Amino acid sequence: MGEIERYILIFIGAALIYNILLIRFIGLCPFFGVSSSIETSIGMGLAVIFVMTVASAICWVVWNYILYPLGVGEFLYIPAFILVIASLVQFEEMVIKKASPTLYKALGIYLPLITTNCAVLAAATESVKPGFLKLHVAYHFTFIEAIVYSLGVALGFTVVIIMFAAIRERIDVAPVPRSFKGYPIAFITAALMSLALTGFSNLFGL
Amino acid sequence: MNAFSEIWQDFKNGLLVENPLMRLMIGLCSSLAVSTRVENGLFLGVGATFVLVCSNVIISLIRKIIPDEVRIPMFIVVIASFVTIVDLAMKAYFPGIYDRLGVWIPLIVVNCMILGRAEAFASKNPVIRSAADGLGMGMGYTIVLIIMGVVRELLGTGSIVLFENTIVTLGSGFKPPVIMIMFPGAFLTFGLLMALLNRLQNRVDA
Numbered sequence: 001m002g003e004i005e006r007y008i009l010i011f012i013g014a015a016l017i018y019n020i021l022l023i024r025f026i027g028l029c030p031f032f033g034v035s036s037s038i039e040t041s042i043g044m045g046l047a048v049i050f051v052m053t054v055a056s057a058i059c060w061v062v063w064n065y066i067l068y069p070l071g072v073g074e075f076l077y078i079p080a081f082i083l084v085i086a087s088l089v090q091f092e093e094m095v096i097k098k099a100s101p102t103l104y105k106a107l108g109i110y111l112p113l114i115t116t117n118c119a120v121l122a123a124a125t126e127s128v129k130p131g132f133l134k135l136h137v138a139y140h141f142t143f144i145e146a147i148v149y150s151l152g153v154a155l156g157f158t159v160v161i162i163m164f165a166a167i168r169e170r171i172d173v174a175p176v177p178r179s180f181k182g183y184p185i186a187f188i189t190a191a192l193m194s195l196a197l198t199g200f201s202n203l204f205g206l
Numbered sequence: 207m208n209a210f211s212e213i214w215q216d217f218k219n220g221l222l223v224e225n226p227l228m229r230l231m232i233g234l235c236s237s238l239a240v241s242t243r244v245e246n247g248l249f250l251g252v253g254a255t256f257v258l259v260c261s262n263v264i265i266s267l268i269r270k271i272i273p274d275e276v277r278i279p280m281f282i283v284v285i286a287s288f289v290t291i292v293d294l295a296m297k298a299y300f301p302g303i304y305d306r307l308g309v310w311i312p313l314i315v316v317n318c319m320i321l322g323r324a325e326a327f328a329s330k331n332p333v334i335r336s337a338a339d340g341l342g343m344g345m346g347y348t349i350v351l352i353i354m355g356v357v358r359e360l361l362g363t364g365s366i367v368l369f370e371n372t373i374v375t376l377g378s379g380f381k382p383p384v385i386m387i388m389f390p391g392a393f394l395t396f397g398l399l400m401a402l403l404n405r406l407q408n409r410v411d412a
Contacts (some may be wrong), residue, residue, distance in 0.1 A: 024387050025239035026309075029318050032231065064354055075294060078284040078312050086279055118316040163224055179405040180397075183231065187397030195390040 003056035007148045010141075014152030017201060019117050021160045022194040027119030032186060033159055045158030049151070051092060051114045052123050055085050056150035060143060081124050089114055111143040119157060123150045164193065207280050213338045222340030223272050226319045227350045228403055233319030236310050237351055238392040244366055247351030249303050249311060253296065255344025257288045258320050262328040262340035281324045282315070289314045291350045311408030319347060349401075 020026045027048075034040045059081050067080060082156060099106045127146035141149060167189055176185050185196035226232050232396045240246040261284050272280050294347055296304045304311065304393075316319065328336040359366050364382040365375035376382075385391050 025235050025389070025392065026313070028238065029232065029236040032234065068339055078293070078315055079283060080288055082282050082286055083279070086282060094280055118313045121316050122313060125309060125312060177401075179401040179408065181404075184397045184404065185402040187393045187400065191390040191393035191397065194393055195385075198389060 006019075007145065010145055010149050011152040014149050015156035016197070017160075019156045019160060019175070019197055019200075020122070020156055022190065022197045023201075024058050024122075026122045027117050027157060030117055031164065031190075032183065034159055035165040035168055035186075037169065038162060038165045040163045042158075046116065046162055047054040047114055048119065048157050049154040051085075051158075052154040053147060053150050054092070055088050055120050055148055056124045056127040057085050057143070058088065060127050060141070062130040077125070077128075081121060085114075085120055085124065088193060123153045135147050160193070160197075164190065213335055216335050216338040218341040220346040221349070222346070224343075225346040225350065226322075227347060228400060229376060229394075230319075230322070231342060232322050233317045233347060234396075236313060237347070237354065238396060239350055240307060240310055241354035241358055241392060241395070242362070242387045243306075244352055244355035245303065245305060245368055247355035248297065248348070249296070250307060251344070251351045252349025253292045253323075254314055254317060254320070254347060255310065257285060257292060258323060258344045259337055259340040260288045261285045261320060261324060262336040263333055265328040266333045266336035267328065272329075277329065278325075281321060281329075282357055285320055285324070286315050300411060319343065334354045341401050347380070352394070354395050354399065357389055358386050359400075368396060 014020075016162060018024055021031050022030065030044055030048075034044045062080060063073060063077065067076055093104075127141055128150055168186060169184055171189065180188070207230075214318060220226065222229075224230055227234065227388075229238050233254075236250060238352045240250050261281070264284050265281060289312065292314065296307075323340060327339045331339070355368065360374065360376065362384060364380050364384055375394070
């Protein structure tokens with residue numbers, strides 16, 4: 001398999017076939033929490049793309065050059081990665097505030113919220129231990145593959161959360177039975193969207 | 207109110223009134239992903255309860271000496287240590303279940319339920335009440351996981367298997383709709399369960 005071909009497969013696998021929200025149920029809290037309007041979900045999506053890609057890149061370096069060579073990876077990776085993510089979010093908040101006040105305003109409160117977004121920790125963990133994906137068992141991503149992978153995950157997240165927000169805006173004005181108002185109907189909607197995405201499974205034999 | 211009934215109140219709170227999944231809508235991701243089988247729900251529930259109780263106790267003990275600015279990283283480090291204990295213990299004693307739960311064990315760290323209780327309860331209340339709150343919340347979480355597991359495993363596979371013993375079976379004439387153990391089934395079950403709870407609540411209020 002050629003280099004480029006493998007990148008494309010990893011990207012599509014991460015974004016569609018194993019979509020992090022609807023197929024793997026990771027990062028659902030922001031999915032239901034901030035999807036009440038299209039604008040906020042675009043903000044959240046952008047923030048996630050940014051943090052997830054950089055966090056995965058740094059965690060890949062931390063794992064491959066610090067934790068793994070020292071032989072402490074197995075029991076230190078959870079605290080190490082979460083600290084990387086937490087400090088990265090804080091750092092990025094400061095940088096963006098200084099460099100681009102407009103972007104900072106657009107991202108607003110979503111930036112700090114990302115620390116507890118499990119999708120970021122999951123993507124970081126999987127970019128060093130892709131066995132979780134059942135895509136390449138006992139396979140190790142190279143640096144570029146890890147970045148392609150996390151970019152795919154983040155884009156899959158963004159596309160789905162924006163689509164979901166668009167549907168929810170419509171449902172808000174629709175006549176829904178009283179017991180189903182609010183969250184229950186949102187879950188049923190998510191079930192139908194998830195059903196649609198299962199159509200991608202087994203694409204390219206992934 | 208005497209001390210004992212206060213503790214009982216904290217414990218009971220998590221079970222129904224402020225059930226983390228059904229009422230507070232926190233810790234959703236893991237509950238949807240692992241509820242394909244009763245067994246998975248049971249193990250993740252017990253693991254999360256252990257982490258919740260221990261981290262609530264420790265955070266409550268050190269709540270007066272943590273500076274306010276760095277409390278979130280401190281909480282995360284405490285939680286991450288207990289999650290590492292669960293991670294390694296489960297890997298050692300229940301390797302089969304550990305493989306099935308996969309990424310969900312490390313992801314207990316970012317389960318918003320645990321950080322949420324640390325922030326909202328343990329950092330403001332004495333040790334015993336925090337332990338009671340952790341236990342109540344953890345059990346409320348486990349109960350919902352088990353209910354969802356029962357519905358999905360029974361409908362999706364036609365029987366319930368616990369520790370390799372078949373507990374209940376619907377007979378060979380029943381053709382299980384596989385959709386229930388697949389991804390959309392989780393959203394569907396959760397949405398319907400929530401609507402049911404809302405309906406009961408409406409009845410009681412009326």
